[in-house]
Amino acid sequence: MVIETINERQWSPRLLAWFAQHRRDLPWRTEPRDPYHVWVAEIMLQQTKVEAVRPYYENWLHVFPTMEALAAAEPDEVLRQWQGLGYYSRARNLHAAVREVMTKYGGTVPQTAKEIRTLKGIGEYTAGAILSIAYGQDETAVDGNVLRIFARVYGIARNILSSRVKKEITQLVAAQLPTGKAGMFNEALMDFGAMVCIPKTPHCEVCPLMTMCRAYCAGREKELPIRVTRKKVPVENRTVVMIRKQGAWLIHRRPPTGLLASMWEFPNVPGKGPDGREAVRQLLAQVGGQVAIESHPLATREHVFSHKKWRLTIYAGTWCGGTLLSGKEWQWLPIRAYTTVPWAGPHGKLTALEA
DNA sequence: AATTCGGGGAG
């Protein structure tokens, strides 16, 4: 097979040829393209699958066939028609923006990027989509499909969700935009991304760009694109007690394996409030001591790991008696020697609380 | 740059 290089190459004709054969017949693609229709479709399609949008779109144009009709509607009625489609700000913004078009632009959807971008709910992508599809302007419309396709074709192994990569891909799209056919190209990318260059398992065997796709040629089409999301880490409440006996703190060495292995910490247990304090008291009883724990926390601290977050509630406590079982995992640490042990995560910083 | 905002279908 001949491997073609993608840099500097104009491949939009190949995609347009594919589009001519495989273009989806969608209700908002009636000719001539109406700016209002394109607008409604683009808003509904934000983060929403085509099949979910289809019935809503048809109903919408039935209930609000024109911008005049939509502008005249009550907000509750507008929201009612959107009910079930999700992201309800889209409906509120669309309603407000259409009203603005009626009053401020004489009922004509603005034809410049600058003006159309001021309308509520119309961001970078939607502005480009409306201007290119409805008005035939040479504008890019970079959405999730485009980011995925370009990341693969150009072999971009970086986070497509970062603004930097988005900007770079936008430049690549602009360089590829066929003059006078930007709208068609943008729609071709949508269909291509929905039918061939799909997220998980792309259909490379039928792809018209396979010979020039860097990801495919490297056998990495399933590894791209890369999307790094901040998955919310679980929060773990822990109760920490700083126990003093004369000039020393009672500290504990963590297990030799696992999180913060073998590092030293103040006595602590999962949980918070009275239950947490009671759990610490019992823990120390097992070790051989009776302790009294203050009823009010000394401080709270949060510490973020890659996979979890500790929310620490720190109490002061006093050693009331007993003998510490001999062993290597507990010891009394002279206060002035606090820098001599390796502290587990945030525990070292707690020494500042009771200096 | 990170969060929030819905709902549904695919894997």
Add this chain to the structure above:
DNA sequence: CTCCCAGAATT
């Protein structure tokens, strides 16, 4: 169950 989808607004 997780991921992802024709994103935008807010912080």
